Amino acid sequence: MASTTAEAATQLSIRPYAPTDEAAVLNLAGADRLPGQPLTTPAMLAEALAGRSPIDTGWWAELEPPTTEVIHDETGRVLGVVSYTRRPSDDAGFILWLHCREDPAVAEALTAHALERLGTRMVHAFEFASALTLGLEGLPARHRPATLKALKAAGFTGRDLWRYMRADLPIAGLPHAAHVTVTECEDPPGRRLEAREGGEVLAEATIGRPVAGIGVLWWISVAPPARGRGLGLALLGSALDLLTGLGAREAILYVDDDAPPGGAERDRTAANALYDRAGFTEVDRLHSFTRRP
Structure with a gap:
């Protein structure tokens, strides 16, 4: 108009x-x-x-x-x-x-x-x-x-506040995490993935139930002692494969990279690099x- x-x-x-x-x-x-x-x-x-x-x-x-x-x-x-x-x-x-x-x-x-x-x-x-x-x-x-x-x-x-990104599914060539447990979660509604080693949770991710063929990666994190081993990319591969299996044809995610300088606990530099490497593209800033x- x-x-x-x-x-x-x-x-x-x-x-x-x-x-x-x-x-x-x-x-x-x-x-x-x-x-x-x-x-x-x-x-x-x-x-x-x-x-x-x-x-x-x-x-x-x-x-x-x-x-x-x-x-x-x-x-x-x-x-x-x-x-x-x-x-x-x-x-x-x-x-x-x-x-x-x-x-x-x-x-x-x-x-x-x-x-x-x-x-x-x-x-x-x-x-x-x-x-x-x-x-x-x-x-x-x-x-x-x-x-x-x-x-x-x-x-x-x-x-x-947010970097909004998307990618078509499936994404080929991503590694997968070993020893992953998957449980249902309700807030947000979807599945929770945990990568464990010796009973200890090293990394976790939360995905949403697909809506009209669209799945959401709500959260992914790696415990500090386990960082630098490629576990984040492997768990991302597992999460995206699970979304594909649930019927998702594309995936979206939000990166809250608004942390102030020096805020190491909320630093999203590694997360942004992870999603870029996996093939996600930025749609807009929120x-x-x-x-x-």
Whole structure:
């Protein structure tokens, strides 16, 4: 859709989301879909509208039920949607998710409207992973330039938090870890892999149950005494093979490489090198935002 002009923007109206808006909102979410993300389904949208998510469940439980509103033109055509809420524990506001086909005027109007309704309080944006996506915590800055610009123009400060990566499955040529045990886990729902030696856990990984052929590597770590032996790459090979066996045709992962300099315990240099070596490619960087009163 071509960018809405300032003159046309004056004819836009905002109203509460209605069930008849479902198809339009699904199309808006689909227009913003990133590689490695499933199409948003009616069931996923229903969860997001209710303020629930299979990821970051505890954070969502602290929020009030969200308000979701759509913006439309004089013909009634829905051009965008925004969902926002408040957290009673600290009175902070949250813009949870926003879609507008990256129309600058619509992004600005939805952002301004949510801030007006949230009032003079601390407001965070794109802080948690919603049910609309598969763990996408943050705004993909390169793919959402109009929304990024609207947030910054409204006084939000961004934080570059995550590296979002994907790869096609299966990946040939990766080693596999010996003595791996696999157990079910529920938070997040999926499988936990542990590489053991003499009964001691040397490395572990968590994968998600595939959704629409997409599997997630949520976490992989190697104990300090076992590092430098290739165990991380071997466990990654085992985890990706398991995802393939569960029906995944592609895999995604998130690297939280926002640790400050000198933070050795959270240093993700080795993790980034591991995923690059395995054939993962970066799709985007994920940002969260804060606006102070």
